[in-house]
Amino acid sequence: MAVFGLDPQGIASVVAGCVAGAAVLAVDADRERAKQMLRFGICDFVVNDLDEALRILKNEVRKKQPVSVCMAADLEACAQQMVERGLQPDLLAGAMEGAAAVLQERGAAVLGADQDAPAGQRVLWRFRSAGAFVPLHVLTQVDHLAADALDPRMAETPMRRLWLERAPRYLGRKLAAERSVRMHPEELERFQAALAEDVALAAQIEVRAEA
Structure with a gap:
């Protein structure tokens, strides 16, 4: 997957x-922004050239491990190098112009393009006492209850459970005390019953469902 630009x-x-x-290979011209992604835990590595990025990506793919490499470089120049070297990501995100558009024409899907809104409603849970010390193992207990409440017959359930398992690693400190996942009404009912x-x-956890 290639992401051109590290805007929100x-x-x-x-x-x-x-x-x-x-x-994931993320490309941004602002090196300081790339470094911030590393500090915040969004990216695993920051590199300066495509060869170094590909070496890391290949190693992690070989180990079947997810990885994110942020490359500080001009977006168009990087996309052009990818085109010239025959590198073809399965997914694209960000600015689809110039050489990046060529990657799309060659068959890369664009993340978010023509996709239906996810089913269900967003359900959030967090500690009732804002600003208090957050024992994250308690939230992990709630995460497990939420995962168990998800209907295993639904096609999106494996990915929702994967989100609950892996998302805390990337959400950063500001969101460390809040978790969320999309649920259908019957799933939310099972989740709330299990928590009760x-x-x-x-007594420690507040659950809120959004429309």
Whole structure:
């Protein structure tokens, strides 16, 4: 997967790719922004050239591990190198202009293009006491209850469970005390019932469903 530009949508695309288990190459001309992605845990590596990026990506693909490499370079120049060398990502995100558009013409799907809105409603849970010390193992317990409440017969359930498992790694400190996943009404009901059975846990956690 290739992401051209680390604006908020680009960052979200990198996170989505990593959660899904992809090997992601993110390109941005601003080296300082690339370094920030490394500090925030969004990217695993920051490099200066395509050869170094490909070496890392190939190693992690060989190990079947998700990885995100941020390359500080001109977007068009990087995309042109990819075209000239025959490198073809399965997915693209970001600015689809110039050489990046050629990658799309060659068969790369564009993330978010012509996709239906996900089913269900967004369900969030967090600690009731804002600003208090956050024992993350407690949230992990709630994550497991949420994952168990998801209907295994639904095609999107494996990816939703993968999101619950991997997303905390990428969401950063500001969102460390809040988790979310999309649920259908019957799943939300099972989740809330399971949480209510643990009185001590339920006393610490607030659950909110958005339309």
